[in-house]
Amino acid sequence: MTTRLGLGALAVVLAGCASVDGAATAGEIDVRTLEVGSYTTAPADLEATYKPTDGPILEGLRMAGAVVLPHEVDAALTHNWGTDVLDTPRRAAEASAISNVNIPVLERHRMIVAFDVAEGSRAFDKATPSIDTDARVTRIVLLRFPGAETAAAAARDLAATDFGVSPENQPVSIPGYPAAHAHWRPGIKTIGATFAHGEVVVSLFLQHPTPDIDALARRVAAVLDAQKPLLDTFVPTAPDRIAELPRDPDGLLRRTLIPGPANQQIAMSSREFAAWPGRASLHYRPTEPAELAAAWDRGGVDSVANSYTTTLFRFRDDNAAAAFGATWQDTLSAAAHPVAGPDRVPGARCAERRAGSAPAVVRCYVSYRRYGAFVSGPAAAGVRQQAAAQYALLANAQ
DSSP: OEESSOOOSOOOOOOSOOOOOOOOOTTSOOGGGSOOTTOOOSOOOGGGGOOTTHHHHHHHHHHHTTSOOHHHHOTTOOEEEEEEEEOSHHHHHTSTTSOGGGHHHHHHTTOOEEEEEEEESSOOOTTSOGGGSOOOEEEEEEEEOSSHHHHHHHHHHHHHHHHTTOTTOEEOOOTTOTTOEEEEOTTSSEEEEEEEETTEEEEEEEEOSSOOHHHHHHHHHHHHHHHHHHHHTOOOOOGGGGGGOOSOTTSOGGGSOOSSSTTOOOOOBTTTEEEEEGGGGGGGOEEESHHHHHHHHHHTOOEEEEETTEEEEEOSSHHHHHHHHHHHHHTOOTTEEEEOOOTTOTTOEEEEEOOTTSOOEEEEEEEETTEEEEEEESOHHHHHHHHHHHHHHHHHTO
């Protein structure tokens, strides 16, 4: 399965036995009888473990629901090239849409946080610079500032600093967007642009198969056409209220398996431990196989949470959650094969995947009512414990 945002590093597989929280529910299995190893099966109190660094990341995750996905504008962009919350000016400046020379600009204008998404028409290959390929690429970075005037000044200064990197750069007009700042280097098949909308700056970097400036400018305009309505509906959190943002707005992360002891203090991390509510959940929508993407769409997923090697989805209803797991198993790639699932967990499905010389990865899918979850790891026995613990946690969180 290919998703827009990959899972984080594999968590340590815990050994041993533990008591399982919960109680028997009429018509359902007694989850206290499941083999869960040392995994915690009680919902976490996430608001009690708030850390000072969480606020900007939580605002960045809200922005994840306000960014247009490049493939929504250009269907040729079928490969994910990166998705992340950028919580420092340095991390934001390292994104391809902004050059490193702009770190002082971001600091001067007090950037709060940014969200970055990039997609290409071919798979990302770190060994080959994209400029040496004929790939179409679109990278969108939303940068949050503490006010509309500040954002407008930042958009202007970011563009001016980047423009000054090469004496060969020339300004480019974007159709329909006279306030956009854009430039390119003639003969080079890329364009950079910034556009301020309220308290957010949209920073764009696009590559075309050929150095066609008219096509590049039209593509920038098309991205802004799709991006602007999403920003119209986005309400930025006041800077002095960002520290009050909830860590788990939909109550999904508390239902997601966490390795280690209960209620440990885990900092929010977009790649390892975070909730992706509402439209932000689209960053986890599978792109292939097509049957799995269709099952996602039919299932009405409206929220996602990720905790290390566990990803939890909230579907429209119980049937949709179960159907997604069935479709996943029915469309396994040639490199994967089904393996035994955890004992006594209804409808659990597991598979092992071996790709070339890479270590094997075992993944299981479990569903409980309208929730479905993937857990993964290197060893089948440990992953079966994770799957059983995730099922018990979902039952106990009702």
